[in-house]
Amino acid sequence: MKGAIKHLFGNEYDSDGFRTCSITGLEVHESVENHVKLFALTAVVAMAIGGAFAITVAGTRWELLSLLPEDGYYTHLSMHAWNILIFWMVFMEIAVLYVGGPMVLGRRLPLTKVAKAGWVIMVAGAVGVNYSIWTATESGGEAPLLTAYVPLDIPWLFYATAVLFLLGATVAALPFFVTIWKEKRGAPNKTLPLVVFGAFITSIIAVEAILGGIAAFGYALIWRLGIIESVNAGLYRQLYWIVGHGTQQINLLAMITVWYFLTHVVGGAVVASEKVSRSAFILYLFFINLGAAHHLMVDPGLSAGWRIFNTSYAFYGAAFASMIHAFAIPAGLEAGRRQRGLGGGLFGWLTSAPWKSPVFSSTIFSIILFGFVGGITGVLMGQMQLNMTWHNTYATVGHFHGTVALGTTLAFWGLLFFAIKTMFRRDYASGVLASAIPYLYAATMGLAVLMMMYIGILYGVPRRISSVVENVPGSEFSLSAAEPLFFILGPATLLAVLTGALFVLVAVGSLLFGDRLGDGDDGGLLPEKGLRTDGGSVHAIEMRGTFTLCLIFLATFVALYALNWFLLVQVWQIGA
Amino acid sequence: MGGPLDEPDGNWWDNPVNRRESIWLGIAGAWSLAIFGWMSGFTRFGDQNPIGQTYEVDPDAYQQRVAAYKEEADETEEGRLLPPGDSVYVGGRRFDWDGLPVVLEAGREYDIHLGAYDVQHGFSVRPEENLSKQINLQVFPGNEWVVPMTFEEPGTYRVICNEFCGRGHNSMSGHFVVEEA
Numbered sequence: 001m002k003g004a005i006k007h008l009f010g011n012e013y014d015s016d017g018f019r020t021c022s023i024t025g026l027e028v029h030e031s032v033e034n035h036v037k038l039f040a041l042t043a044v045v046a047m048a049i050g051g052a053f054a055i056t057v058a059g060t061r062w063e064l065l066s067l068l069p070e071d072g073y074y075t076h077l078s079m080h081a082w083n084i085l086i087f088w089m090v091f092m093e094i095a096v097l098y099v100g101g102p103m104v105l106g107r108r109l110p111l112t113k114v115a116k117a118g119w120v121i122m123v124a125g126a127v128g129v130n131y132s133i134w135t136a137t138e139s140g141g142e143a144p145l146l147t148a149y150v151p152l153d154i155p156w157l158f159y160a161t162a163v164l165f166l167l168g169a170t171v172a173a174l175p176f177f178v179t180i181w182k183e184k185r186g187a188p189n190k191t192l193p194l195v196v197f198g199a200f201i202t203s204i205i206a207v208e209a210i211l212g213g214i215a216a217f218g219y220a221l222i223w224r225l226g227i228i229e230s231v232n233a234g235l236y237r238q239l240y241w242i243v244g245h246g247t248q249q250i251n252l253l254a255m256i257t258v259w260y261f262l263t264h265v266v267g268g269a270v271v272a273s274e275k276v277s278r279s280a281f282i283l284y285l286f287f288i289n290l291g292a293a294h295h296l297m298v299d300p301g302l303s304a305g306w307r308i309f310n311t312s313y314a315f316y317g318a319a320f321a322s323m324i325h326a327f328a329i330p331a332g333l334e335a336g337r338r339q340r341g342l343g344g345g346l347f348g349w350l351t352s353a354p355w356k357s358p359v360f361s362s363t364i365f366s367i368i369l370f371g372f373v374g375g376i377t378g379v380l381m382g383q384m385q386l387n388m389t390w391h392n393t394y395a396t397v398g399h400f401h402g403t404v405a406l407g408t409t410l411a412f413w414g415l416l417f418f419a420i421k422t423m424f425r426r427d428y429a430s431g432v433l434a435s436a437i438p439y440l441y442a443a444t445m446g447l448a449v450l451m452m453m454y455i456g457i458l459y460g461v462p463r464r465i466s467s468v469v470e471n472v473p474g475s476e477f478s479l480s481a482a483e484p485l486f487f488i489l490g491p492a493t494l495l496a497v498l499t500g501a502l503f504v505l506v507a508v509g510s511l512l513f514g515d516r517l518g519d520g521d522d523g524g525l526l527p528e529k530g531l532r533t534d535g536g537s538v539h540a541i542e543m544r545g546t547f548t549l550c551l552i553f554l555a556t557f558v559a560l561y562a563l564n565w566f567l568l569v570q571v572w573q574i575g576a
Numbered sequence: 577m578g579g580p581l582d583e584p585d586g587n588w589w590d591n592p593v594n595r596r597e598s599i600w601l602g603i604a605g606a607w608s609l610a611i612f613g614w615m616s617g618f619t620r621f622g623d624q625n626p627i628g629q630t631y632e633v634d635p636d637a638y639q640q641r642v643a644a645y646k647e648e649a650d651e652t653e654e655g656r657l658l659p660p661g662d663s664v665y666v667g668g669r670r671f672d673w674d675g676l677p678v679v680l681e682a683g684r685e686y687d688i689h690l691g692a693y694d695v696q697h698g699f700s701v702r703p704e705e706n707l708s709k710q711i712n713l714q715v716f717p718g719n720e721w722v723v724p725m726t727f728e729e730p731g732t733y734r735v736i737c738n739e740f741c742g743r744g745h746n747s748m749s750g751h752f753v754v755e756e757a
Contacts, residue, residue: 070744276593574623
């Protein structure tokens with residue numbers, strides 16, 4: 001066991017603890033690399049646990065199987081939600097911060113003891129949350145689900161350990177902030193590389209989210225402990241969604257940072273325009289967390305003006321930013337590859353790309369599916385009136401599986417496939433399986449997400465319920481018209497989970513049994529003609545392929561927007 | 577050069593932006609403003625807005641209000657309430673909808689009062705015959721939300737709870753009937 005762990009953390013470094021990465025050319029310090037591995041491996045454990053619960057959740061929602069009774073279903077759903085949406089994501093995001101900060105800047109990780117303490121607190125918090133979810137109903141309470149809405153009877157231990165986890169994440173992020181501070185103190189006039197800049201903005205968004213989470217769970221905790229007598233459900237919802245959605249905004253920014261990183265190192269992308277991409281990150285900084293309000297669109301007690309301003313991220317400032325990245329990232333790839341003479345015509349730069357590399361295909365599927373599926377639907381469901389038809393339906397579940405399960409998960413898998421070769425210095429245990437995984441997952445999860453949306457919007461099937469399609473207990477009514485679609489959704493979801501299991505198998509197998517890559521071996525990751533181009537002005541290079549793709553994206557957006565509004569205006573008259 | 581891992585060269589802020597990227601910025605900006613304008617404008621010219629007066633009310637007081645309303649209402653032979661005026665009261669509680677079933681007249685505007693007695697619930701409504709015409713509103717204890725609604729099409733409308741409200745949430749459903757006046 002000890003040998004296996006040593007083997008995972010055993011690269012060769014020079015006397016100062018640095019080594020030169022054979023792919024990126026970065027000077028990587030042992031302290032950074034080992035902590036990235038620690039957080040990333042922990043994230044994979046959380047993903048495996050949460051993914052295992054996806055089987056019982058999906059197998060219950062497919063009422064043909066009805067795997068769990070109502071009692072167990074909410075417990076399993078809570079385990080799935082917390083382990084995937086929170087623990088898998090946040091552990092990975094700490095790893096992303098360490099990559100995006102000290103690793104890219106070629107620095108040591110400062111405060112390594114603080115980083116380790118952060119990890120210990122996060123693990124203790126995560127174990128506590130898992131324990132309190134698992135035992136909630138035994139003690140007569142209710143499973144919390146992701147939201148732990150007051151005044152449900154949810155154990156105080158759940159709120160306490162959730163706060164602990166968030167505090168741990170804050171502690172773990174400190175070494176990143178210190179890195180940025182040291183870097184800027186040393187050279188105040190130097191510009192941070194784009195990836196570092198993206199990671200820095202991510203970390204600020206994360207602090208905002210975490211503060212909201214501590215406020216929300218702390219508020220519920222003191223109520224559960226009897227320190228305050230009553231609790232305000234509406235106030236809790238406002239506080240909760242700062243972290244409930246804020247964490248998903250961290251995912252978004254971390255993912256976009258990873259997109260810039262991976263399209264560059266395996267596809268040869270350049271930055272199409274530093275000014276434009278950085279401005280988009282700044283727009284996120286100011287506006288993206290306002291969007292958390294889209295969870296409160298059909299809540300009582302909030303004025304229409306407040307809802308419209310916030311849900312639109314102030315006149316769609318953050319949606320505009322996302323559309324900027326939607327152009328900038330493929331444009332960087334197009335320009336970088338055209339500069340190298342890789343592929344002509346409209347899409348030659350794309351078709352000639354390394355599609356067999358799971359790092360590349362994961363990244364590109366993440367970009368496309370996040371944009372077309374997760375991003376568009378996020379804006380649609382966030383419109384105050386359209387939200388009436390989306391709120392708490394299965395379509396909502398479709399939306400955040402489009403963002404998190406498809407977009408962010410694929411991007412992070414890409415990063416892990418990259419880390420297996422670059423940081424663990426192992427070849428894939430099976431190159432064929434590694435290449436196939438992004439395709440299998442994108443296809444099966446993509447299909448599942450589309451079905452969730454159809455089922456939610458066209459049949460009004462709610463989320464978070466174990467039985468409603470075949471029968472609503474105690475009622476002659478049911479939503480059985482939606483049943484045929486579950487014959488697509490059920491198998492697609494289960495296949496997606498199996499693909500996730502295959503990913504874990506290939507990743508762990510590679511770490512344990514993959515061939516060791518020799519010094520200087522790039523593992524076939526580097527783009528043709530090297531990582532760096534000969535130079536020249538990027539702005540003058542053709543970006544018509546990207547422009548065409550973006551126009552297709554816009555046409556899809558407009559069509560789905562019109563369709564959703566068409567469906568809404570069929571409904572009876574509502575509202576003052 | 578020009579990679580996202582490198583410090584950008586020189587005065588990068590003044591580097592020109594590709595023509596197509598500039599055009600895309602214009603398109604994306606215009607679309608952002610357009611969808612904001614539509615959402616905002618729809619509150620003035622549209623017929624489906626989740627907007628209504630909210631009152632803070634103690635959950636017990638709201639329950640009494642619903643009880644008083646039920647007392648005043650007539651009942652049909654099938655045990656459905658006939659609202660005494662334009663106000664219809666619905667109270668979410670684990671695990672049924674107090675105040676339902678009720679009979680409404682098609683084409684008449686009602687003030688639907690929504691509230692909850694215990695925990696959060698989801699007021700999810702659709703006509704039995706057309707599941708895609710569905711809307712969902714959040715209700716929680718401490719608030720009485722008055723949302724005007726006019727149902728043009730007669731038929732049975734089904735209400736289910738779509739916010740997790742504890743074990744038993746599955747069975748929380750109700751209905752109302754819209755009849756020609």
